[in-house]
Amino acid sequence: MTPGLTEFQTxxxxxLRQRLDAHxxxxxxxxxxxxxxxxxxxxxxDVKIWIYxxxxxxxxxGVDRVFEVWDYESPTELGxxxxxxxxxxxxxxxxxxEHREGG
Amino acid sequence: MTRSYTxxxxxxxxxxxxxxxxxxxxxxxxxxxxxxxxxxxDPDCEDEEEEGEQEQGVDETPPDASAANWAAxxxxxxxxxxEIAGETTKxxxxxxxxxxxxxxxxxxxxxxxxxxxxxxxxxxxxRHGGNKVFRIAGRVLGLFKKNPHINLWKIGPLP
Numbered sequence: 001m002t003p004g005l006t007e008f009q010t011x012x013x014x015x016l017r018q019r020l021d022a023h024x025x026x027x028x029x030x031x032x033x034x035x036x037x038x039x040x041x042x043x044x045x046d047v048k049i050w051i052y053x054x055x056x057x058x059x060x061x062g063v064d065r066v067f068e069v070w071d072y073e074s075p076t077e078l079g080x081x082x083x084x085x086x087x088x089x090x091x092x093x094x095x096x097x098e099h100r101e102g103g
Numbered sequence: 104m105t106r107s108y109t110x111x112x113x114x115x116x117x118x119x120x121x122x123x124x125x126x127x128x129x130x131x132x133x134x135x136x137x138x139x140x141x142x143x144x145d146p147d148c149e150d151e152e153e154e155g156e157q158e159q160g161v162d163e164t165p166p167d168a169s170a171a172n173w174a175a176x177x178x179x180x181x182x183x184x185x186e187i188a189g190e191t192t193k194x195x196x197x198x199x200x201x202x203x204x205x206x207x208x209x210x211x212x213x214x215x216x217x218x219x220x221x222x223x224x225x226x227x228x229x230r231h232g233g234n235k236v237f238r239i240a241g242r243v244l245g246l247f248k249k250n251p252h253i254n255l256w257k258i259g260p261l262p
Contacts, residue, residue: 036262
């Protein structure tokens with residue numbers, strides 16, 4: 001667990017990496033910013049993601065979505081929704097590129 | 104024989120220039136034990152006596168106990184107490200219903216639960232990208248637009 005990061009951030013990042021790996025994708029440009037509220041910022045292809053202390057955000061491919069604590073019953077549920085959104089965007093993008101490459 | 108006071112009339116010269124006079128000099132037909140009535144035939148003086156009798160409880164007719172006359176019974180205090188008691192009862196009942204509902208369905212009031220009002224509409228500071236923003240959010244917005252968040256303005260970078 002990276003010092004300064006919350007359990008939510010560590011668990012969500014770990015699970016996201018696993019899911020991305022299953023689709024042959026990787027997280028790039030990963031860095032931790034902020035001091036009072038350290039957060040992870042990274043990219044999955046051209047989708048940018050933020051994992052805050054207890055929330056998350058995805059911006060890219062016409063989607064701008066924030067995952068806030070009020071909308072989910074647990075951090076796990078929030079993390080799953082966030083990861084699903086990232087996968088939906090990046091896998092779709094990946095599929096499109098493969099299609100282009102194949103075409 | 105005409106009686107007179109042994110000291111000056113307490114009402115002063117309003118009862119006549121004779122400060123030691125008594126009942127206008129006619130003690131057979133009038134009386135003025137306290138020396139305060141200038142003229143026994145003065146209607147104001149008689150009214151004062153009658154009012155005095157009523158104040159002393161001569162009029163034993165009980166005041167109307169209807170709601171309109173609660174004031175005559177010292178009712179305002181009772182009404183206030185009654186209202187407070189009524190409101191307290193309502194508050195207790197509402198609190199009981201809420202507490203009972205929370206006990207029966209705690210998840211409904213938790214984050215993400217249907218009874219969590221913040222889930223439906225909220226306004227305040229949130230995060231967006233690397234910034235802190237002031238926003239309106241909630242499922243109510245989702246009824247009108249795809250993204251249930253409206254970022255009103257950027258406050259600054261996340262600390």
